[in-house]
Amino acid sequence: MKRTIEKLENEFETFQILNEDGEVVNADAMPDLSDEDLQELMRRMVYARILDQRSIALNRQGRLGFYAPTAGQEASQLGSHFAMEKEDFLLPGYRDVPQLIFHGLPLYQAFLFSRGHFHGNQMDNVNAVSPQIIIGAQITQTAGVALGMKKRGKQNVALTYTGDGGASQGDFYEGMNFAGAFKAPAIFVVQNNRYAISVPVEKQSAAKTVAQKAVAAGIEGIQVDGMDVLAVYTATKEARERAINGEGPTLIETLTYRYGPHTMAGDDPTRYRTEDDENEWSKKDPLIRFRKFLENKGLWSEEKENEVIESAKEEIKAAIKKADEQPKQTVTDLISIMHEELPANLKEQMEEYKEKESK
Amino acid sequence: MAQMTMIQAITDAMRTELKNDENVLIFGEDVGQNGGVFRATEGLQAEFGEDRVFDTPLAESGIGGMAVGLALQGFRPLPEIQFFGFVYEVMDAVSGQMARYRYRSGGTYNMPITVRSPFGGGVHTPELHADSLEGLVAQQPGLRVVIPSTPYDAKGLLISSIRNNDPVIFLEHMKLYRSFRGEVPEGEYTIDLDKADIKREGTDVTLVAYGAMVHSALKAAEELEKDGIQAEVIDLRTVSPVDYETILKSVEKTNRAVVVQEAQKQAGIAASVAAEIQERAILHLEAPVLRVAAPDTVYPFSQAEEVWLPNYNDIIEKVNQVVNF
Numbered sequence: 001m002k003r004t005i006e007k008l009e010n011e012f013e014t015f016q017i018l019n020e021d022g023e024v025v026n027a028d029a030m031p032d033l034s035d036e037d038l039q040e041l042m043r044r045m046v047y048a049r050i051l052d053q054r055s056i057a058l059n060r061q062g063r064l065g066f067y068a069p070t071a072g073q074e075a076s077q078l079g080s081h082f083a084m085e086k087e088d089f090l091l092p093g094y095r096d097v098p099q100l101i102f103h104g105l106p107l108y109q110a111f112l113f114s115r116g117h118f119h120g121n122q123m124d125n126v127n128a129v130s131p132q133i134i135i136g137a138q139i140t141q142t143a144g145v146a147l148g149m150k151k152r153g154k155q156n157v158a159l160t161y162t163g164d165g166g167a168s169q170g171d172f173y174e175g176m177n178f179a180g181a182f183k184a185p186a187i188f189v190v191q192n193n194r195y196a197i198s199v200p201v202e203k204q205s206a207a208k209t210v211a212q213k214a215v216a217a218g219i220e221g222i223q224v225d226g227m228d229v230l231a232v233y234t235a236t237k238e239a240r241e242r243a244i245n246g247e248g249p250t251l252i253e254t255l256t257y258r259y260g261p262h263t264m265a266g267d268d269p270t271r272y273r274t275e276d277d278e279n280e281w282s283k284k285d286p287l288i289r290f291r292k293f294l295e296n297k298g299l300w301s302e303e304k305e306n307e308v309i310e311s312a313k314e315e316i317k318a319a320i321k322k323a324d325e326q327p328k329q330t331v332t333d334l335i336s337i338m339h340e341e342l343p344a345n346l347k348e349q350m351e352e353y354k355e356k357e358s359k
Numbered sequence: 360m361a362q363m364t365m366i367q368a369i370t371d372a373m374r375t376e377l378k379n380d381e382n383v384l385i386f387g388e389d390v391g392q393n394g395g396v397f398r399a400t401e402g403l404q405a406e407f408g409e410d411r412v413f414d415t416p417l418a419e420s421g422i423g424g425m426a427v428g429l430a431l432q433g434f435r436p437l438p439e440i441q442f443f444g445f446v447y448e449v450m451d452a453v454s455g456q457m458a459r460y461r462y463r464s465g466g467t468y469n470m471p472i473t474v475r476s477p478f479g480g481g482v483h484t485p486e487l488h489a490d491s492l493e494g495l496v497a498q499q500p501g502l503r504v505v506i507p508s509t510p511y512d513a514k515g516l517l518i519s520s521i522r523n524n525d526p527v528i529f530l531e532h533m534k535l536y537r538s539f540r541g542e543v544p545e546g547e548y549t550i551d552l553d554k555a556d557i558k559r560e561g562t563d564v565t566l567v568a569y570g571a572m573v574h575s576a577l578k579a580a581e582e583l584e585k586d587g588i589q590a591e592v593i594d595l596r597t598v599s600p601v602d603y604e605t606i607l608k609s610v611e612k613t614n615r616a617v618v619v620q621e622a623q624k625q626a627g628i629a630a631s632v633a634a635e636i637q638e639r640a641i642l643h644l645e646a647p648v649l650r651v652a653a654p655d656t657v658y659p660f661s662q663a664e665e666v667w668l669p670n671y672n673d674i675i676e677k678v679n680q681v682v683n684f
Contacts (some may be wrong), residue, residue, distance in 0.1 A: 144428015
């Protein structure tokens with residue numbers, strides 16, 4: 001008997017373009033990005049890091065609600081999103097708010113999502129749905145969106161994200177398998193940040209990589225250094241091209257790390273992660289290596305970075321203010337968005353609450 | 360007018376809507392070339408093509424998720440779950456996702472999905488084919504649950520369900536698929552959702568029923584008439600939301616009610632119907648509202664269906680109890 005597992009796992013080597021020192025280690029794979037594009041990528045990553053810091057602070061002050069920290073995942077989140085077109089459809093998980101913002105969701109609405117206000121989820125002119133809380137549900141839905149695009153003859157893709165824990169769900173497999181069977185233009189990104197709350201990835205599966213799970217669906221799979229924004233961008237861009245050329249879906253595993261807790265709802269990572277682990281991953285910070293890369297090209301400076309930071313802080317302040325000004329939700333609001341045509345029970349309850357709200 | 364079985368009426372409704380609206384898509388396990396395990400989609404792929412009527416991999420959750428995704432692209436999905444006992448695999452897509460999408464997106468998106476699925480006992484199916492699980496979906500805000508009992512109702516209700524811009528669970532009782540024929544108009548017609556239908560007028564007791572139990576109630580009513588009891592039989596047709604207006608009007612006339620379901624007593628929807636009647640019409644009641652339902656066990660092994668499933672004798676017994684209360 002041949003030992004197939006070893007052979008298979010050798011097929012999934014980590015794709016990298018920039019090393020930790022910001023040096024190009026894979027010049028052949030360098031994406032064709034203009035200087036402005038490269039600067040825009042850095043700007044987005046710095047913006048996201050500041051947004052994360054401010055969101056954590058605002059959450060602690062009680063000015064935000066549900067929040068899943070993103071620091072460490074900037075390359076994975078924004079490098080992959082940078083390969084998307086505006087008409088592509090985004091199905092984010094609950095940690096994927098930065099992509100949603102750069103896909104067009106106004107920041108104050110992202111804050112309303114965090115607080116729990118329906119206006120935060122109203123995607124007017126944004127080709128996206130709000131962050132999915134049921135881990136895996138976005139994967140089967142992505143297969144459907146992608147099939148819909150194929151039927152409409154659109155030159156677009158559906159892109160979705162989940163984490164390493166999410167790759168254990170049935171819907172994860174079903175979604176990939178459906179997209180594969182229908183050769184639908186879907187991209188599945190698994191952001192492997194090594195932990196699903198407190199459970200390390202080794203306890204999710206005996207598989208050495210998440211990327212190899214693509215084999216079960218008969219689709220392309222690639223493992224990428226998720227702290228390397230150029231590698232993530234390139235892998236997603238190639239997956240997108242294959243998809244719109246009718247070659248079907250791709251699974252992209254990004255190896256990344258979250259510096260913060262799982263969510264701001266009381267998770268304490270010191271209970272399950274070692275300091276060594278965190279120090280090791282701090283060295284891999286996607287901002288450090290990309291900053292070095294850009295500085296070496298004369299495309300980035302401390303001054304530029306500070307400008308981004310200051311304007312991010314200003315935008316965040318203005319967005320929180322706008323979120324504060326949003327009218328409070330009423331029960332009649334909630335009833336009115338249940339159906340196009342209200343059933344009798346809701347019509348009755350609508351009257352009841354109109355009466356209450358008029359007092 | 361044509362004489363059709365319920366399953367022919369269902370096929371006819373789907374054909375009508377495939378023709379009317381190019382966004383209608385039919386998919387599920389074996390619904391394509393095979394025409395469905397009950398022939399419900401017979402001939403539809405041949406007539407409308409593989410792009411409109413197609414098979415899926417064998418995974419209910421994937422089917423549900425795909426319906427949601429297709430709806431997000433402006434399609435009008437008509438997925439089939441081969442037997443409703445398999446709904447557990449797709450509960451999240453149905454109750455956790457499509458039912459909530461209009462609300463969760465503040466009206467940005469809606470889910471014009473009709474999930475068709477057979478259920479119901481009396482035909483000796485294997486395990487988890489016949490279970491009555493309408494009670495589960497009836498409890499989910501955002502869903503409508505429709506259960507026809509005649510060929511005429513099935514066609515008109517299915518066309519209405521498909522045209523509705525919110526999700527509908529359309530449950531087809533297997534025993535009623537081919538058990539009788541009825542008059543069904545050619546071409547398109549609709550029956551309002553959320554509206555019950557009085558299948559038999561009466562003055563002494565109101566029988567509220569749905570699915571196969573409508574026919575048991577009608578048979579019971581015939582027998583009861585011999586004893587001078589005039590039963591009014593209301594077929595709910597939509598079991599969520601329930602048309603209380605029709606029920607209350609009837610109860611105010613008859614002053615007595617029995618709610619009849621095939622599901623176990625702890626399941627189905629009879630409990631909430633009884634609760635609403637007592638909340639809204641207690642002063643009109645001469646007797647408590649009683650329920651006819653199956654025992655609270657797992658659905659029977661097929662050879663035990665006859666002793667387990669509620670039948671018209673059970674209905675007669677309960678009617679006699681409320682009449683002689």
